Amino acid sequence: MIATRGPYSExxxxxxxxxxxxxxxxxxxxxxxxxxxxxxxxxxLMLRLDGGRVAEAGFVGDSCAICTASADVVAELVSGKPAAxxxxxxxxxxxxxxxxxxRPTRMRCVTLPLSVLAKALNGGGA
Amino acid sequence: xxxxxxxxxxxPILARVVNxxxxxxxxxxxxxxxxxxxxxxxxxxxxxxxxNVHRSxxxxxxEATELYEAARDRVQxxxxxxxxEEVVFTRGTTDGLNLLADALCAGLAPGDEVLITEMEHHxxxxxxxxxxxRQRLALRAVxxxxxxxxxxxxxDRLLTARTRVVAFTHVSNVLGTINPVADICARAxxxxxxxxxxxxxAAPHLALDMSVLGCDxxxxxxxxxxxxxxxxxxxxxxxxxxxLEPTRGGGEMIKEVWxxxxxxxxLPWRFEPGTPPIAEAVxxxxxxxxxxxxxxxxxxxxxRALTRQALAGLTALPGVRVFGPPAGVERGAVVAFAxxxxxxxxxxxxxxxxxxxxxxxxxxxxxLMRRLGVVGTSRASFSVFSTPAEVARLVRAVADVRAVLA
Ligand SMILES: Cc1ncc(COP(=O)(O)O)c(C=O)c1O
Numbered sequence: 001m002i003a004t005r006g007p008y009s010e011x012x013x014x015x016x017x018x019x020x021x022x023x024x025x026x027x028x029x030x031x032x033x034x035x036x037x038x039x040x041x042x043x044x045l046m047l048r049l050d051g052g053r054v055a056e057a058g059f060v061g062d063s064c065a066i067c068t069a070s071a072d073v074v075a076e077l078v079s080g081k082p083a084a085x086x087x088x089x090x091x092x093x094x095x096x097x098x099x100x101x102x103r104p105t106r107m108r109c110v111t112l113p114l115s116v117l118a119k120a121l122n123g124g125g126a
Numbered sequence: 127x128x129x130x131x132x133x134x135x136x137x138p139i140l141a142r143v144v145n146x147x148x149x150x151x152x153x154x155x156x157x158x159x160x161x162x163x164x165x166x167x168x169x170x171x172x173x174x175x176x177x178n179v180h181r182s183x184x185x186x187x188x189e190a191t192e193l194y195e196a197a198r199d200r201v202q203x204x205x206x207x208x209x210x211e212e213v214v215f216t217r218g219t220t221d222g223l224n225l226l227a228d229a230l231c232a233g234l235a236p237g238d239e240v241l242i243t244e245m246e247h248h249x250x251x252x253x254x255x256x257x258x259x260r261q262r263l264a265l266r267a268v269x270x271x272x273x274x275x276x277x278x279x280x281x282d283r284l285l286t287a288r289t290r291v292v293a294f295t296h297v298s299n300v301l302g303t304i305n306p307v308a309d310i311c312a313r314a315x316x317x318x319x320x321x322x323x324x325x326x327x328a329a330p331h332l333a334l335d336m337s338v339l340g341c342d343x344x345x346x347x348x349x350x351x352x353x354x355x356x357x358x359x360x361x362x363x364x365x366x367x368x369x370l371e372p373t374r375g376g377g378e379m380i381k382e383v384w385x386x387x388x389x390x391x392x393l394p395w396r397f398e399p400g401t402p403p404i405a406e407a408v409x410x411x412x413x414x415x416x417x418x419x420x421x422x423x424x425x426x427x428x429x430r431a432l433t434r435q436a437l438a439g440l441t442a443l444p445g446v447r448v449f450g451p452p453a454g455v456e457r458g459a460v461v462a463f464a465x466x467x468x469x470x471x472x473x474x475x476x477x478x479x480x481x482x483x484x485x486x487x488x489x490x491x492x493x494l495m496r497r498l499g500v501v502g503t504s505r506a507s508f509s510v511f512s513t514p515a516e517v518a519r520l521v522r523a524v525a526d527v528r529a530v531l532a
Contacts, residue, residue, distance in 0.1 A: 006145075006479040008472070013531060016472075039471055040488045040501050062501045064469035065531055106475070 007066060009100035016065035021075035025056040032120035036112050041067045045075070045116045054078045054086050059113065066098075066106055071113035073097045078117065087121050089114060129420065129428040130513040136161040136416075137511050147481025150516040155299055155327060155460045155507030156485050157349045160413070164353060167412035168405045179404055180378060180395075190404055197407035198394070204414045205344070206335035207361055211393035214367070215402055216358035219326040220249040222345035223293070225360065225397065226322050228373040230291050231257035240291045241284055241319070243268040243276055243305075244497050245298045248490040250324045254293060268294070270497060274301040274450045281313060289319045296328035296344075300489050300503065301450035302433070302457035304328075311340035320366065326350060329359075330509065331429055331459050333422035342366045348406070352510070353413030357406035360397070367393050376400045417510075425510050429459035432508040432517050436461045439521035445528055449503060462489070462503040465524065467532035470502040476527045477504075482520055 028046035035042045041063035048056040057075040061068065073094050078086040091111050095102065102110055134140060137159050142149045151159055171193060177186035179194045202210045216222040231240065231254075240254050244267050258265045268281045276294070285292070292314040297304050311321045321341040328334065330351035336344060343362045349355040362370075372379055372390060376399030381389045390396045417425060434453075441448050445466035451457050465473050474486035487502040488495045495502060506520055 006475050008476070008530060016531060038487075040492070040495070041469075041471075042501075064471040066472075068469075106471075109471075 012069040015069035015072045019072040023058040030120040066109040074113040144481040150482040152506040154509035164412040168409040171408040197411045214360040214394040214397045218358035219347040222360035224253040227253035227257040229370045236262035239264045293322040295324040297458035302460045308340040348410045354406040354409035357403040459508040462505040470504045473504040
């Protein structure tokens with residue numbers, strides 16, 4: 001049995017197996033997608049804005065457990081927030097939820113959904 | 127004595143403990159580890175003989191030049207090249223392929239065709255794309271069949287009177303497929319195309335003989351065959367090299383220079399502008415000596431046995447898909463696999479937690495990944511120092527990773 005779980009905290013494992021926000025919100029107004037050139041991971045984030053607030057967020061993607069969990073956390077954290085507040089989301093906020101020991105080589109897996117978020121809030125695009 | 131028992135102690139890095147486990151380095155296809163003789167040859171060179179090569183009238187300069195040129199002789203013998211001037215030192219496979227794409231395509235006409243394959247490494251795709259864009263050439267790719275072999279019937283259909291270059295890999299860095307170089311080159315020759323072979327994954331594992339391969343150019347990277355990074359080998363048939371205009375200028379590649387023009391140096395220096403990788407050439411000599419002492423046939427047999435073991439072990443695991451030619455078909459020392467419900471990076475990270483180094487991702491072969499219908503794979507690869515016990519550890523660990531994440 002593999003004793004060391006490396007970066008795979010309970011939260012990451014749970015969100016990888018059962019992401020809560022892996023869905024395409026109906027009527028999403030802001031959509032963005034990006035690829036991590038290092039690994040080919042792809043994340044697409046979809047937001048429905050309502051009166052300057054993120055009324056609903058969802059994501060789809062082809063990505064590793066860390067990146068998927070991060071996207072799930074990002075979607076959760078921005079839901080219901082004013083766009084300006086969503087824009088201020090930082091890696092530390094995501095890491096605080098993930099509760100994982102992420103090495104520098106895998107930090108891009110955490111930050112990819114955040115850069116897609118910034119892209120979406122700036123009007124989206126692929 | 128088995129090969130790994132003979133070699134194991136020669137690789138200082140293999141004593142490392144990684145994440146609390148003895149290192150099992152199964153990523154030699156990306157870059158192999160180096161025996162002590164290579165490391166020492168290079169530091170000895172720096173401690174005793176370093177100077178710039180050629181045109182040096184002092185003792186150290188002469189020693190450095192001798193050592194540098196001795197590497198060429200050694201490589202010539204190692205790959206069965208007819209003449210020493212057919213061996214050009216570059217910075218690596220990628221560098222060699224860029225040089226060839228630039229030089230071979232420079233004289234081509236719009237609409238001429240370059241043929242590659244679906245199983246190429248990006249370094250045998252992108253340089254041709256750049257050249258194709260510059261010269262307005264058509265770039266085509268030979269597809270692979272289901273089990274990961276080149277579709278030779280499709281090759282015949284794609285070869286036309288306008289095909290100028292056929293560039294393909296000897297051994298796939300993902301599938302392990304060993305392509306029939308002589309056969310492909312014979313077909314290409316019928317339409318008058320020049321053939322370029324990417325030997326990055328073949329040179330470390332197979333006995334090479336340029337006199338029977340039948341290609342015009344062959345390139346590989348010493349760092350994948352126990353040698354140092356920073357140096358590459360480009361072999362070219364003499365007539366072909368003579369027919370190529372250099373595309374990179376500088377010192378060393380010229381005989382005489384005027385302000386407006388220059389006269390090229392002889393082969394092979396014509397294609398070696400600037401100060402070459404001298405210490406790396408010294409390390410390359412030591413790497414070739416090491417491999418020759420073991421015997422390439424023995425090296426190939428050792429790696430074949432490990433590959434068979436890994437294929438059998440991984441194929442037997444539920445939820446594990448192994449890529450490449452079916453069992454029984456000879457292949458290179460790589461085994462790419464996917465674990466159901468897991469991303470290849472997570473597989474590699476979990477194996478790393480066990481001290482097992484494998485590569486994961488697209489392996490610089492995105493068109494092939496697309497063809498296989500995956501985002502990436504995990505890949506184990508073997509070298510002279512790999513052991514059956516390491517392969518057994520790999521198989522056990524892969525069996526376990528599903529429990530963590532799937
Ligand atoms: C088949 C193949 N071609 C080309 C390369 C590129 O080699 P290098 O990075 O040494 O230039 C590699 C290695 O990564 C390879 O496996």
